Amino acid sequence: MNQVVFIELINPFKDKVFRLAKRLLTSTEEAEDATQEVMVKLWNKKDNLDAYNNIEAVAMTMTKNYCLDQLKSKRADNLKIVHNNFTDRQPQLDKKIEDADSLEWVEKIIGQLPEQLQILIQLRDVEQYEFEEIAKIVNMNETAIRVALSRARKKIRESMVNTHSYGIK
Amino acid sequence: MELNKIENILEKYFQGETSIAEENELKEYFSSPNVAQHLKQYQPIFGYFSQVKEQKMTQEIPLQTKKRKVAWLSIAASIVILLGIGAFYYVSDNSTDNVVAKSELGTYDNPEEALAATQKALALLSNNVNVGIESVHYIKEYEQSKNKIFKQ
Numbered sequence: 001m002n003q004v005v006f007i008e009l010i011n012p013f014k015d016k017v018f019r020l021a022k023r024l025l026t027s028t029e030e031a032e033d034a035t036q037e038v039m040v041k042l043w044n045k046k047d048n049l050d051a052y053n054n055i056e057a058v059a060m061t062m063t064k065n066y067c068l069d070q071l072k073s074k075r076a077d078n079l080k081i082v083h084n085n086f087t088d089r090q091p092q093l094d095k096k097i098e099d100a101d102s103l104e105w106v107e108k109i110i111g112q113l114p115e116q117l118q119i120l121i122q123l124r125d126v127e128q129y130e131f132e133e134i135a136k137i138v139n140m141n142e143t144a145i146r147v148a149l150s151r152a153r154k155k156i157r158e159s160m161v162n163t164h165s166y167g168i169k
Numbered sequence: 170m171e172l173n174k175i176e177n178i179l180e181k182y183f184q185g186e187t188s189i190a191e192e193n194e195l196k197e198y199f200s201s202p203n204v205a206q207h208l209k210q211y212q213p214i215f216g217y218f219s220q221v222k223e224q225k226m227t228q229e230i231p232l233q234t235k236k237r238k239v240a241w242l243s244i245a246a247s248i249v250i251l252l253g254i255g256a257f258y259y260v261s262d263n264s265t266d267n268v269v270a271k272s273e274l275g276t277y278d279n280p281e282e283a284l285a286a287t288q289k290a291l292a293l294l295s296n297n298v299n300v301g302i303e304s305v306h307y308i309k310e311y312e313q314s315k316n317k318i319f320k321q
Contacts, residue, residue: 003232007230010230014226014230015225015226017226018225018226019221022224035230036231039232040230040231043232102212103213103220105213106214106216106217125192126218126221128189128192128193146185146186150183150184150185153182153183156214157211160210160213
């Protein structure tokens, strides 16, 4: 397998890997590093890639594990990544500030969820994977995923409603 | 009617029972400008999901350019080695040809002449060998005297 074929192979899910990494690691730079790491790992395994029937799921699983490892080692160092420490490259301020503000709220609320729920929200609500695929990536059964996802969504709703009606009720 | 349907899907959504299609319907509804007042609070959630999906990996992925260098290096090295071996054989072939050509001693066409020449050469050889063997006789004498002394 040469580079061109490999790039074509990873192109469809490269951004999904990046977004999952960003969801868990928060900073764009860390997420880029993680994406590169995962892709290079895949590239090194390129001769055995045919053995996997779903490379995307493998890549997502690798990403998930890599990011959780990263978080673990960061925590061991007593270092927590705070979003404000990193510059955001996306120009957001040209949008309506109020909109951006409430979207940021959602991001914060999701960021407060346990990592497992963050992963599920990312895979289902953002990337729109089928439950069957998510089951492969996170190695859980579909019912458990549905239950956990429902819990995550309700938590988001609860926090949103609280924020939305803050000071009114 | 429309609103009822959305509320139903929304309820299912929070139970984790919606399909991808239904979730898309929700996203579509919440991205439209006329969202019902009491559902406005959910708008940012779905707006956020759509927005986040736009994020792209901007950096290039470095695919082991190092490995490629090694591959090219080995190709270059093997070419050099092949050239070296080829040149060596080419040069040494030429030189052995020259040595053979220079040391060409000629040949005999007549068998009798050849026999005579061979005999002459062999006689020369055996004469020289005999000269060598003569000195071995001294050793024999030495051994004899040794035997006398030690009286075997």
